[in-house]
Amino acid sequence: MSGSYTQELEVAQKAVRIAAQVCQAVQQAITTESLAKKDKSPVTVADFASQAVICRELQAAFPDDPVIGEEDSAELKTAEAAPFLENVQKELSQIGIDGSPEDICGWIDRGGSHTYASRFWTLDPIDGTKGFLRGEQYAVSLALIVDGKIDVALLGCPNLYSEPNNQGTKGVLLYAVRGQGAWQVPLSGGEPQQIHCSSAETFSDARLCESVESGHSAHGLSARVADALGIKNDPVRLDSQAKYAVVARGDADIYLRLPTRPGYREKIWDHAGGVLVVEEAGGKVTDVTGKPLEFTYGHQLEENLGVIVTNGKLHEAVVSKVVEARQAEEAQQQ
Ligand SMILES: Nc1ncnc2c1ncn2[C@@H]1O[C@H](COP(=O)(O)O)[C@@H](OP(=O)(O)O)[C@H]1O
Numbered sequence: 001m002s003g004s005y006t007q008e009l010e011v012a013q014k015a016v017r018i019a020a021q022v023c024q025a026v027q028q029a030i031t032t033e034s035l036a037k038k039d040k041s042p043v044t045v046a047d048f049a050s051q052a053v054i055c056r057e058l059q060a061a062f063p064d065d066p067v068i069g070e071e072d073s074a075e076l077k078t079a080e081a082a083p084f085l086e087n088v089q090k091e092l093s094q095i096g097i098d099g100s101p102e103d104i105c106g107w108i109d110r111g112g113s114h115t116y117a118s119r120f121w122t123l124d125p126i127d128g129t130k131g132f133l134r135g136e137q138y139a140v141s142l143a144l145i146v147d148g149k150i151d152v153a154l155l156g157c158p159n160l161y162s163e164p165n166n167q168g169t170k171g172v173l174l175y176a177v178r179g180q181g182a183w184q185v186p187l188s189g190g191e192p193q194q195i196h197c198s199s200a201e202t203f204s205d206a207r208l209c210e211s212v213e214s215g216h217s218a219h220g221l222s223a224r225v226a227d228a229l230g231i232k233n234d235p236v237r238l239d240s241q242a243k244y245a246v247v248a249r250g251d252a253d254i255y256l257r258l259p260t261r262p263g264y265r266e267k268i269w270d271h272a273g274g275v276l277v278v279e280e281a282g283g284k285v286t287d288v289t290g291k292p293l294e295f296t297y298g299h300q301l302e303e304n305l306g307v308i309v310t311n312g313k314l315h316e317a318v319v320s321k322v323v324e325a326r327q328a329e330e331a332q333q334q
């Protein structure tokens with residue numbers, strides 16, 4: 001049964017705010033170094049520091065809750081990463097969190113679970129690390145999943161303005177508790193505002209967003225889908241779950257994430273935070289075949305392919321055009 005989750009929301013908001021503060025400090029440094037992970041993707045001091053502070057807060061408040069987080073300390077423990085670990089320590093100490101290298105690796109590894117549990121958190125300490133390194137959009141994403149359902153979700157977006165077209169306050173926190181609507185508040189604090197998806201029912205003026213990285217979502221296929229739907233606007237490209245944020249606020253109507261290679265499975269931390277925020281704002285999220293996302297398989301969405309996010313009203317039509325376009329592509333490749 002879902003509860004009111006007052007304490008969970010309070011702890012998670014505090015944790016995401018602190019993490020966002022660390023990320024901002026690192027991004028403002030003139031050079032942000034990164035390490036290459038085993039899969040060749042980048043990871044920065046801020047990814048580790050963010051995961052450390054959030055896991056530390058969760059550990060203190062909910063010591064029994066497992067956390068399925070993106071990072072682990074293995075990469076940090078190599079000799080070449082020693083200066084890197086020292087920088088993580090420095091960044092944390094600047095916000096008043098003092099710990100030994102062992103403490104820090106221990107906090108990070110609190111987020112090292114990969115197995116499904118009846119209640120767990122999932123964390124992406126920096127979603128959109130490539131955007132972060134370019135000085136563009138990124139998000140700190142945290143969600144609580146109970147009995148396979150996302151019940152609490154938060155997206156900290158330090159480079160997203162509170163209003164479209166870079167108007168309003170820079171740096172927002174979006175959050176939702178199942179059944180209680182979706183809300184936005186400046187990361188620096190203030191009065192939360194309820195947010196809603198757009199009410200667009202036609203495609204001519206629809207705004208579609210997708211990844212900046214063509215390796216993360218098939219741009220060519222989305223262009224064909226947009227064309228088939230009669231969408232005239234060019235796609236808006238932005239990194240991270242900020243895409244879920246802009247659909248939840250009604251700044252965009254559609255977010256497409258179309259598989260670029262067979263065999264890739266979406267990671268739960270790339271979606272959980274965004275999914276509930278969009279659903280509580282009135283939108284809809286499925287995979288590219290129209291199936292709901294299933295958060296019951298551990299760290300991956302094993303039974304889903306890609307993602308389609310809409311304001312709800314446009315969903316069915318978008319799914320059917322994506323299905324058609326993927327079939328046409330497959331037929332051509334044979
Ligand atoms: N082939 C692939 N298809 C889809 N997503 C991928 C991918 N390779 C990496 N990613 C994910 O894409 C995320 C960024 O998404 P986006 O392009 O929307 O900003 C990355 O998150 P991290 O930046 O947290 O590592 C990573 O998990």
Ligand SMILES: [Mg+2]
Pocket residue numbers: 041042043070129
């Ligand atoms: Mg990553």
Ligand SMILES: [Mg+2]
Pocket residue numbers: 124126127128269270
């Ligand atoms: Mg991610």
Ligand SMILES: [Mg+2]
Pocket residue numbers: 047070124125126127128129
């Ligand atoms: Mg990440």
